[in-house]
Amino acid sequence: MRATMTANSSNAEPGSRVTFGITDGETRHQVYFASTDMRLASRPEIEFVTSILPCMKKGRAFRAPAPLDPRLLASFEQIQDLYLAWVPGLTRLPAKAFESAAPRPRAGTGRVAAFFSGGVDSFYTLMKRREEITDLIFVHGFDIKLGDEALYRETLAMIEHIAGETGKNLIRLETNIRPVLDSYIGWDYGHGPALAATAYLLSDQFDKIYIPSSQDYTHLFAFGSHPLLDPLWSLSDLDIVNDGAEARRIRKVEAIARHQIVLDTLRVCWMNPDSAYNCCRCEKCHRTMIALKVVGALDRCRTFPEPLRNENIRALKIVATNTRSFMTESMREAERRGLEPAFIKAMADALKGQSTLQRFVNNLRRAISQPGRALAKIRRKAGF
Incomplete structure (x- = not known):
């Protein structure tokens, strides 16, 4: 090669x-x-x-x-x-x-950057290190497809607003590297080197770049961005730092929900059907809405337009390790706070999984109670 x-x-x-x-x-x-x-x-x-x-x-x-x-x-x-x-x-x-080069001198500009997507992890790092961070890095082509111009424009407008409100310089990049790495190993593992390469492109201007951690030290799992892996991409003239692994997801949500700018702009969706900012249907939207409800902030968050329903929680298919750990954490916190039993039971049912019959009954109930949503799902599958 x-x-x-x-x-x-x-x-x-x-x-x-x-x-x-x-x-x-x-x-x-x-x-x-x-x-x-x-x-x-x-x-x-x-x-x-x-x-x-x-x-x-x-x-x-x-x-x-x-x-x-x-x-x-x-x-x-x-x-x-x-x-x-x-x-x-x-x-x-x-x-x-491989031959080793002489170490490069550091930029010495005093600028410190953080990758920023508008999600829970990146907001946590921004708010935690607000005094230190000078620049936010937003990459089109990572979690937003290059062809989805509508979602990109909406997200960019939100992130420009965030940068302005927090006094940070915004650096926008675009790349087509994701489908290349997808073809070999998949984005779950490939996004780590992609983040490192992006940091190297900016190394003339920064001595340190933060990668917001998607994990916490209690629930570590194999992933392209990881507290053990991210610092290993560092160069002689650039420190790459994984940030935020000390805080569990529910604590991150609780911390960032104190800021209205977060509740006005938070974006977590990775399915984005019909270029939706947050679809309120996918697993990631649901676990974030659940965490927001647990900390008492969901009704103040403007970027989740659909209500959180117990039947939708119950119907979630929990496969990924991180989803299971986040859901378990939210359920335990809901129990500790004495939230409504039906909400807690819906999370418990999702964690247990469903039989084929249970899934059919729950899907039928959702179709009856939410006909517009059911019809939209049928149209998407049919390609209309």
């Missing part, structure tokens, strides 16, 4: 574009990162980190086009140790094949 990189910029334009190709046998992927807000650094570590997982998946050697940062190379074996433990079928790459 071989990658080549070119950087394109113009003195007449405020931003820049970095492109590189990753070739696997007869397949070549052209990848780009672009920003209209600032110049992007072109450095060999960008193609290196984005090629690690494809090479490990295909069992092919990677030939670095230039010497690599010594701090990243020192962490390379441990990075591979984690992925080999998490993902079956990967092959270890020889660390001795």
Whole structure:
């Protein structure tokens, strides 16, 4: 596997574009990162980190086009140790094949950035480190598809509002890297190197970049962004820090719900049917709505337009480890606070799972009580 990189910029334009190709046998992927807000650094570590997982998946050697940062190379074996433990079928790459470069000096600009999507984790890091963070990084092409312009424009407007209200500079980027990594290993594991590559592109302007943690120390699981993995992507001139793992999800929701800007703009949905900001139907919307209700903030949150219904909670299919841990945590907190028994029982039923008959009955009840929603679901499946 071989990658080549070119950087394109113009003195007449405020931003820049970095492109590189990753070739696997007869397949070549052209990848780009672009920003209209600032110049992007072109450095060999960008193609290196984005090629690690494809090479490990295909069992092919990677030939670095230039010497690599010594701090990243020192962490390379441990990075591979984690992925080999998490993902079956990967092959270890020889660390001795790469030449070490001299450490680069730090930017020394005093700027500190954090990745920001408008969700619970990124809001928690922003509010926790509001005095330290100077810039927010929003990447189109990570959780919002490049083709979904309606959702992107709505989300961007919200994040611009958030940046303005909190006094932060907003850095917008765009990339097509997600489908490339999806084709090899999937986004659950591939988004970690994608975050690292984005940070490297900005390394000329920052000494530290935060990645808001999607996990807490009590419930760690294999994932592309992880408290053990994220710091290993750091360079001699850039610290990459996983932030927020000390707080469980219900505590994060409780902390951020004190801020009206959060309740006016919070976005968590990853299904986004019909470009919905928050669909109020998917598992992630539901677990966030549940947590907001538990801490007494759901009725003040403007970005979940549909009510939270016990029958919808009961019908949730809980498969992912993190969903189960978040739901269990919310249920226990609801019990501790003495919330209504029917709400707590709905969570307990979802955690237990349902038989085929129970699922049919619950779906029928939902269709009767929410005919508009049922009809919309039928239309989506039929492609109307």
